[in-house]
Amino acid sequence: MYKILxxxxxxxxxxxxxxxxxxxxxxxxDAIVYLVNAQPLLNRHIAQFASxxxxxxxxxxxxxxxxxxxxxxxxxxxxxxxAAVLRGERAGVIARFAADECVDRVVLxxxxxxxxxxxxxxxLTIRLLERIEVPVEVVAGPSPSALQRWGIPAGVGVGxxxxxxxxx
Numbered sequence: 001m002y003k004i005l006x007x008x009x010x011x012x013x014x015x016x017x018x019x020x021x022x023x024x025x026x027x028x029x030d031a032i033v034y035l036v037n038a039q040p041l042l043n044r045h046i047a048q049f050a051s052x053x054x055x056x057x058x059x060x061x062x063x064x065x066x067x068x069x070x071x072x073x074x075x076x077x078x079x080x081x082x083a084a085v086l087r088g089e090r091a092g093v094i095a096r097f098a099a100d101e102c103v104d105r106v107v108l109x110x111x112x113x114x115x116x117x118x119x120x121x122x123x124l125t126i127r128l129l130e131r132i133e134v135p136v137e138v139v140a141g142p143s144p145s146a147l148q149r150w151g152i153p154a155g156v157g158v159g160x161x162x163x164x165x166x167x168x
Contacts, residue, residue: 002031003103007094007124009037010066013141017109018070020139024107025079033074035083036097037063038090060085091127098132106136 006021008014018035025031039059050058063085074081086093098106110125129136 002028003034003101003105004031005034005036005094005098005101005103005106006070007038007090007106007108007128008035008067008070010069011109011111011141013109013111014066015069015073015109016139016141017107018073020109020137021107022074022077022079024105025074026077032080032082034097034101034103035067035070035074035081036086036094037066037084038086038088038093039063040090041088059087090124091131094128095131098134103134105134106132107139108136109139109141111141 002025004021004024006014006017008018018033021033025033039062042055064083067083067085071081071083084097086097094106106128108125108128110123125138
């Protein structure tokens with residue numbers, strides 16, 4: 001069995017990864033696509049105000065909603081699919097899942113962020129490349145909006161300028 005892992009978060013970029021996984025699976029008769037969504041842990045100070053069950057139910061609901069478009073895409077292509085909602089730091093739990101399931105390849109849809117925005121917001125792609133032992137195929141998602149290209153980096157710049165002024 002050839003196992004393809006696709007991390008999804010409900011974004012169009014993640015769906016681009018699912019599209020590529022379907023193409024790869026179509027070339028093999030023994031392929032299965034694993035779709036995973038990683039839900040972050042809540043800070044213990046926040047988590048104290050809700051029951052574990054309520055937190056778990058909310059996490060599962062968000063995870064299943066994020067998985068739904070990719071699952072529908074893979075199922076429509078007639079490719080066997082397994083979907084899972086994971087809990088914890090995204091890169092860590094995805095890498096652990098990949099190792100536990102002995103996946104053969106990871107297909108990661110990513111947004112077209114600039115270097116500054118990747119530096120400030122962090123990059124799942126880079127963190128996964130550091131941790132995963134199997135080939136990782138990175139698929140560029142749709143082009144970013146003007147707000148993402150210019151507004152967010154400008155907002156980051158304003159925030160950094162405010163920090164510098166506050167430090168003086």
